[in-house]
Amino acid sequence: MSDLESRPDEAVCEPAPGPGPVAELYPAREVPLGGVRGVFVERVLPQRDLPTVGAWCFFDHFGSPTVTRTDAPPDIDPHPHIGLQTVTWPFVGRIRHRDSVGSDVEIHPAQLNLMTSGRGVAHSEYYPTDAPAAHGLQLWIALPGNRAAIDPHFEQHRDLPVFTAPGARATILIGSMGEHTSPAAAYTPIIGADVEVSAGTATELPLDPGFEHALMLVEGDLTVAGVRLTPGPLLYLGTERTELRMTSEAGAHFLLIGGAPFEEELVMWWNFVGRSHEEIVAARADWENHDVTRFPDITGHTSDQRIPAPPLPGLHLKPRKRRLGASRS
Secondary structure: OOOOOOOOOOEEEOOOOOOOEEEEEEOOEEEEEOHHHOEEEEEEEOOOOOOOEOOEEEEEEEOOOOOOOOOOOOOEEEEEEEOEEEEEEEEEOOEEEEEOOOOEEEEOOOOEEEEEOOOOEEEEEEOOOOOOOOEEEEEEEEOOHHHOOOOOEEEEEOOOOEEEEOOEEEEEEEEEEOOEEOOOOOOOOEEEEEEEEOOOEEEEEEOOOOOEEEEEEEEEOEEEOOEEEOOOOEEEEEOOOOEEEEEEOOOEEEEEEEEOOOOOOEEEEOOEEEOOHHHHHHHHHHHHOOOOOOOOOOOOOOHHHOOOOOOOOOOOOOOEOOOOOOOEO
Protein backbone atom coordinates (compact mmCIF):
# COMPACT_ATOMS: atom_id res chain seq x y z
CA MET A 1 0.00 0.00 0.00
CA SER A 2 1.06 3.57 -0.54
CA ASP A 3 -0.15 7.06 0.18
CA LEU A 4 -1.48 7.98 -3.26
CA GLU A 5 -3.25 11.21 -2.35
CA SER A 6 -2.54 13.70 -5.12
CA ARG A 7 -2.06 16.57 -2.68
CA PRO A 8 -1.02 14.97 0.60
CA ASP A 9 -0.98 17.10 3.71
CA GLU A 10 2.28 17.35 5.56
CA ALA A 11 2.37 15.79 9.01
CA VAL A 12 5.07 16.82 11.43
CA CYS A 13 4.91 14.54 14.43
CA GLU A 14 6.20 16.08 17.63
CA PRO A 15 6.99 14.09 20.76
CA ALA A 16 4.71 14.61 23.73
CA PRO A 17 4.82 13.51 27.35
CA GLY A 18 2.82 10.40 28.11
CA PRO A 19 -0.74 11.23 29.20
CA GLY A 20 -1.20 8.25 31.52
CA PRO A 21 -4.11 5.89 30.89
CA VAL A 22 -6.81 7.40 28.69
CA ALA A 23 -9.61 6.09 26.49
CA GLU A 24 -9.95 8.26 23.38
CA LEU A 25 -11.70 7.31 20.15
CA TYR A 26 -10.34 8.56 16.85
CA PRO A 27 -12.59 8.00 13.82
CA ALA A 28 -11.51 6.24 10.67
CA ARG A 29 -11.67 8.37 7.55
CA GLU A 30 -12.14 7.16 4.00
CA VAL A 31 -9.08 8.05 1.93
CA PRO A 32 -8.86 7.56 -1.86
CA LEU A 33 -6.15 5.37 -3.35
CA GLY A 34 -5.44 5.46 -7.02
CA GLY A 35 -7.22 8.74 -7.77
CA VAL A 36 -9.71 8.25 -10.61
CA ARG A 37 -9.88 4.53 -9.92
CA GLY A 38 -12.20 5.46 -7.07
CA VAL A 39 -10.80 3.02 -4.53
CA PHE A 40 -10.88 3.95 -0.86
CA VAL A 41 -9.37 2.63 2.36
CA GLU A 42 -10.06 3.44 5.99
CA ARG A 43 -7.21 5.36 7.65
CA VAL A 44 -6.98 5.70 11.43
CA LEU A 45 -3.41 7.00 11.75
CA PRO A 46 -2.08 9.65 11.60
CA GLN A 47 -4.75 11.78 13.23
CA ARG A 48 -4.54 15.55 13.59
CA ASP A 49 -4.23 15.25 17.37
CA LEU A 50 -2.52 11.85 17.41
CA PRO A 51 0.13 11.54 14.70
CA THR A 52 1.93 8.53 16.22
CA VAL A 53 1.45 5.68 18.68
CA GLY A 54 4.96 4.75 19.69
CA ALA A 55 6.78 4.54 16.37
CA TRP A 56 3.58 3.57 14.50
CA CYS A 57 2.82 6.50 12.19
CA PHE A 58 0.38 5.20 9.54
CA PHE A 59 -2.48 2.69 9.71
CA ASP A 60 -4.73 1.72 6.78
CA HIS A 61 -7.52 -0.87 6.63
CA PHE A 62 -7.97 -1.95 3.00
CA GLY A 63 -10.92 -3.92 1.69
CA SER A 64 -12.87 -3.02 4.82
CA PRO A 65 -16.52 -4.11 4.63
CA THR A 66 -17.57 -0.80 6.21
CA VAL A 67 -16.17 1.27 3.32
CA THR A 68 -18.91 1.88 0.78
CA ARG A 69 -16.71 3.14 -2.04
CA THR A 70 -14.28 0.25 -2.56
CA ASP A 71 -14.11 -3.46 -3.23
CA ALA A 72 -10.32 -3.96 -3.40
CA PRO A 73 -7.14 -1.87 -3.47
CA PRO A 74 -5.78 -0.99 -6.91
CA ASP A 75 -2.55 -2.24 -8.41
CA ILE A 76 0.11 0.17 -7.24
CA ASP A 77 3.01 0.95 -9.58
CA PRO A 78 6.57 1.65 -8.40
CA HIS A 79 6.81 4.39 -5.77
CA PRO A 80 9.43 5.38 -3.18
CA HIS A 81 9.78 5.32 0.61
CA ILE A 82 12.35 6.65 3.06
CA GLY A 83 12.72 6.50 6.84
CA LEU A 84 10.10 3.85 7.60
CA GLN A 85 9.08 0.20 7.69
CA THR A 86 5.93 -0.99 5.95
CA VAL A 87 3.97 -3.77 7.68
CA THR A 88 1.55 -5.63 5.41
CA TRP A 89 -0.86 -8.07 7.08
CA PRO A 90 -3.54 -9.47 4.76
CA PHE A 91 -6.61 -11.38 5.97
CA VAL A 92 -7.89 -12.40 2.52
CA GLY A 93 -6.38 -12.40 -0.97
CA ARG A 94 -2.84 -12.30 -2.32
CA ILE A 95 -0.51 -9.46 -3.25
CA ARG A 96 2.54 -9.58 -5.52
CA HIS A 97 5.31 -7.48 -3.98
CA ARG A 98 8.35 -6.38 -5.99
CA ASP A 99 11.00 -3.96 -4.81
CA SER A 100 14.33 -2.36 -5.63
CA VAL A 101 16.30 -4.72 -3.38
CA GLY A 102 15.36 -7.62 -5.66
CA SER A 103 12.30 -9.08 -3.91
CA ASP A 104 9.57 -10.64 -6.05
CA VAL A 105 7.20 -12.50 -3.75
CA GLU A 106 3.54 -13.19 -3.13
CA ILE A 107 2.08 -11.95 0.14
CA HIS A 108 -0.42 -14.35 1.69
CA PRO A 109 -2.81 -14.16 4.64
CA ALA A 110 -1.37 -14.88 8.11
CA GLN A 111 2.08 -13.94 6.82
CA LEU A 112 3.95 -10.88 8.03
CA ASN A 113 5.60 -8.86 5.29
CA LEU A 114 8.01 -6.19 6.47
CA MET A 115 9.88 -3.80 4.19
CA THR A 116 12.48 -1.51 5.74
CA SER A 117 13.09 1.47 3.48
CA GLY A 118 16.01 3.03 5.31
CA ARG A 119 17.70 5.61 3.08
CA GLY A 120 15.50 4.69 0.13
CA VAL A 121 13.55 1.90 -1.53
CA ALA A 122 11.00 1.58 -4.32
CA HIS A 123 8.31 -1.09 -4.55
CA SER A 124 5.11 -2.07 -6.32
CA GLU A 125 2.04 -4.05 -5.28
CA TYR A 126 -0.17 -5.94 -7.73
CA TYR A 127 -3.29 -7.98 -7.03
CA PRO A 128 -3.65 -11.29 -8.97
CA THR A 129 -6.88 -11.49 -10.95
CA ASP A 130 -7.46 -15.10 -9.84
CA ALA A 131 -7.37 -14.17 -6.14
CA PRO A 132 -10.33 -13.03 -4.00
CA ALA A 133 -10.65 -9.34 -3.26
CA ALA A 134 -7.91 -8.33 -0.87
CA HIS A 135 -8.74 -7.45 2.73
CA GLY A 136 -6.14 -6.57 5.34
CA LEU A 137 -4.04 -3.94 7.03
CA GLN A 138 -0.97 -1.94 6.18
CA LEU A 139 0.92 0.14 8.69
CA TRP A 140 4.11 2.19 8.77
CA ILE A 141 6.69 2.28 11.54
CA ALA A 142 8.95 5.33 11.73
CA LEU A 143 12.64 4.48 11.92
CA PRO A 144 14.60 6.28 14.65
CA GLY A 145 17.18 8.83 13.55
CA ASN A 146 20.14 6.49 14.06
CA ARG A 147 18.53 3.91 11.75
CA ALA A 148 16.76 6.15 9.24
CA ALA A 149 19.54 5.79 6.64
CA ILE A 150 20.24 2.06 6.95
CA ASP A 151 20.29 -0.17 3.89
CA PRO A 152 16.82 -1.17 2.71
CA HIS A 153 15.69 -4.79 3.09
CA PHE A 154 12.59 -6.98 2.94
CA GLU A 155 11.56 -9.94 5.09
CA GLN A 156 8.65 -12.39 5.36
CA HIS A 157 7.65 -14.37 8.43
CA ARG A 158 5.18 -17.28 8.26
CA ASP A 159 5.65 -18.75 11.74
CA LEU A 160 4.95 -16.03 14.26
CA PRO A 161 4.81 -16.49 18.04
CA VAL A 162 1.42 -16.63 19.75
CA PHE A 163 0.54 -15.45 23.24
CA THR A 164 -2.54 -17.10 24.71
CA ALA A 165 -4.83 -16.04 27.54
CA PRO A 166 -8.22 -17.48 28.53
CA GLY A 167 -10.43 -16.89 25.51
CA ALA A 168 -7.81 -14.85 23.63
CA ARG A 169 -5.07 -15.55 21.10
CA ALA A 170 -2.53 -12.86 20.16
CA THR A 171 -0.28 -13.38 17.13
CA ILE A 172 2.77 -11.18 17.67
CA LEU A 173 3.69 -9.44 14.43
CA ILE A 174 6.55 -7.39 15.82
CA GLY A 175 8.00 -6.80 19.27
CA SER A 176 7.26 -8.86 22.38
CA MET A 177 4.37 -9.92 24.58
CA GLY A 178 5.11 -11.86 27.73
CA GLU A 179 7.94 -14.27 26.95
CA HIS A 180 7.20 -14.32 23.23
CA THR A 181 9.15 -12.19 20.71
CA SER A 182 8.57 -11.84 16.98
CA PRO A 183 11.52 -12.51 14.63
CA ALA A 184 10.69 -9.33 12.70
CA ALA A 185 13.38 -6.63 12.74
CA ALA A 186 12.44 -3.86 15.18
CA TYR A 187 14.43 -0.67 15.68
CA THR A 188 12.40 0.87 18.51
CA PRO A 189 10.64 -0.64 21.56
CA ILE A 190 7.35 -1.68 19.95
CA ILE A 191 4.44 -4.12 19.89
CA GLY A 192 2.06 -5.11 17.12
CA ALA A 193 -0.32 -8.02 17.65
CA ASP A 194 -3.31 -9.51 15.84
CA VAL A 195 -5.76 -10.59 18.55
CA GLU A 196 -8.77 -12.91 18.39
CA VAL A 197 -11.19 -13.12 21.31
CA SER A 198 -13.78 -15.84 21.78
CA ALA A 199 -17.46 -15.10 22.29
CA GLY A 200 -18.57 -14.63 25.88
CA THR A 201 -15.06 -13.81 27.05
CA ALA A 202 -13.72 -11.59 29.81
CA THR A 203 -9.94 -11.71 29.69
CA GLU A 204 -6.75 -9.64 29.66
CA LEU A 205 -3.41 -9.36 27.89
CA PRO A 206 -0.20 -8.00 29.44
CA LEU A 207 0.98 -4.53 28.43
CA ASP A 208 4.27 -2.72 28.96
CA PRO A 209 3.43 0.31 31.18
CA GLY A 210 6.21 2.32 29.54
CA PHE A 211 4.47 2.01 26.16
CA GLU A 212 1.51 3.91 24.79
CA HIS A 213 -1.08 1.65 23.17
CA ALA A 214 -4.01 1.77 20.78
CA LEU A 215 -6.23 -0.78 19.09
CA MET A 216 -8.60 -1.04 16.15
CA LEU A 217 -11.46 -3.51 16.07
CA VAL A 218 -11.64 -5.30 12.71
CA GLU A 219 -14.80 -7.29 13.38
CA GLY A 220 -17.06 -8.34 16.22
CA ASP A 221 -17.68 -6.48 19.46
CA LEU A 222 -15.27 -5.50 22.20
CA THR A 223 -15.45 -3.46 25.40
CA VAL A 224 -12.16 -1.97 26.64
CA ALA A 225 -11.65 0.68 29.34
CA GLY A 226 -15.39 1.24 29.54
CA VAL A 227 -15.70 1.85 25.79
CA ARG A 228 -17.86 -0.49 23.70
CA LEU A 229 -16.20 -0.63 20.30
CA THR A 230 -17.57 -1.18 16.84
CA PRO A 231 -15.31 -1.91 13.87
CA GLY A 232 -13.47 1.08 12.42
CA PRO A 233 -12.27 3.71 14.92
CA LEU A 234 -8.94 3.70 16.73
CA LEU A 235 -9.10 3.52 20.53
CA TYR A 236 -6.09 5.25 22.06
CA LEU A 237 -5.27 3.96 25.54
CA GLY A 238 -2.37 6.20 26.58
CA THR A 239 0.45 4.93 28.81
CA GLU A 240 0.96 3.36 32.25
CA ARG A 241 -1.29 0.35 31.63
CA THR A 242 -0.02 -3.04 32.76
CA GLU A 243 -2.84 -5.03 31.18
CA LEU A 244 -5.49 -4.80 28.50
CA ARG A 245 -8.75 -5.87 30.11
CA MET A 246 -11.55 -6.65 27.68
CA THR A 247 -14.87 -8.37 27.23
CA SER A 248 -16.66 -9.58 24.12
CA GLU A 249 -20.17 -10.95 23.69
CA ALA A 250 -20.02 -12.25 20.11
CA GLY A 251 -16.25 -12.54 19.70
CA ALA A 252 -13.74 -10.03 18.36
CA HIS A 253 -10.79 -9.58 16.04
CA PHE A 254 -8.57 -6.54 16.53
CA LEU A 255 -5.09 -5.18 16.01
CA LEU A 256 -3.13 -3.91 19.01
CA ILE A 257 -0.29 -1.45 18.43
CA GLY A 258 2.02 0.27 20.88
CA GLY A 259 5.50 1.34 21.71
CA ALA A 260 7.67 3.70 23.70
CA PRO A 261 6.51 7.28 23.03
CA PHE A 262 8.60 8.42 20.06
CA GLU A 263 11.10 11.00 21.23
CA GLU A 264 11.92 12.52 17.84
CA GLU A 265 10.14 15.07 15.70
CA LEU A 266 8.97 13.55 12.44
CA VAL A 267 7.97 15.13 9.16
CA MET A 268 5.66 12.92 7.10
CA TRP A 269 4.73 13.78 3.53
CA TRP A 270 3.51 11.49 0.75
CA ASN A 271 5.53 8.25 1.16
CA PHE A 272 8.39 9.80 3.09
CA VAL A 273 9.17 9.97 6.80
CA GLY A 274 11.92 12.45 7.57
CA ARG A 275 13.14 14.96 10.11
CA SER A 276 12.89 18.22 8.18
CA HIS A 277 11.33 19.99 5.24
CA GLU A 278 14.69 19.91 3.48
CA GLU A 279 15.01 16.14 3.83
CA ILE A 280 11.60 15.64 2.25
CA VAL A 281 12.43 18.02 -0.61
CA ALA A 282 15.69 16.14 -1.28
CA ALA A 283 13.97 12.74 -1.32
CA ARG A 284 11.31 14.00 -3.70
CA ALA A 285 13.97 15.44 -6.03
CA ASP A 286 15.92 12.16 -6.03
CA TRP A 287 12.78 10.26 -7.01
CA GLU A 288 11.76 12.72 -9.70
CA ASN A 289 15.32 12.83 -11.08
CA HIS A 290 15.39 9.01 -11.23
CA ASP A 291 18.41 8.75 -8.94
CA VAL A 292 19.07 5.01 -9.17
CA THR A 293 21.72 5.17 -6.45
CA ARG A 294 18.95 5.94 -3.96
CA PHE A 295 15.92 4.43 -5.69
CA PRO A 296 17.08 1.63 -8.01
CA ASP A 297 14.82 0.35 -10.75
CA ILE A 298 12.57 -2.61 -10.01
CA THR A 299 13.08 -5.66 -12.20
CA GLY A 300 10.05 -6.21 -14.41
CA HIS A 301 8.96 -2.57 -14.43
CA THR A 302 9.69 0.14 -16.96
CA SER A 303 10.60 3.73 -16.14
CA ASP A 304 7.25 5.08 -17.35
CA GLN A 305 5.44 3.00 -14.72
CA ARG A 306 6.96 4.98 -11.86
CA ILE A 307 4.36 7.01 -9.95
CA PRO A 308 5.34 10.69 -10.11
CA ALA A 309 5.64 12.57 -6.84
CA PRO A 310 2.85 15.07 -6.17
CA PRO A 311 3.74 18.77 -5.98
CA LEU A 312 5.07 20.01 -2.68
CA PRO A 313 2.89 22.47 -0.77
CA GLY A 314 3.79 26.09 -1.38
CA LEU A 315 5.07 26.61 2.14
CA HIS A 316 7.63 25.29 4.57
CA LEU A 317 6.43 22.14 6.32
CA LYS A 318 5.58 23.14 9.86
CA PRO A 319 5.12 21.09 13.03
CA ARG A 320 1.71 19.75 13.90
CA LYS A 321 1.24 19.85 17.64
CA ARG A 322 0.14 16.69 19.35
CA ARG A 323 -2.88 17.36 21.54
CA LEU A 324 -4.38 14.61 23.64
CA GLY A 325 -7.69 14.98 25.42
CA ALA A 326 -8.29 14.71 29.13
CA SER A 327 -10.73 11.80 29.21
CA ARG A 328 -9.56 9.19 31.74
CA SER A 329 -10.52 5.62 32.51
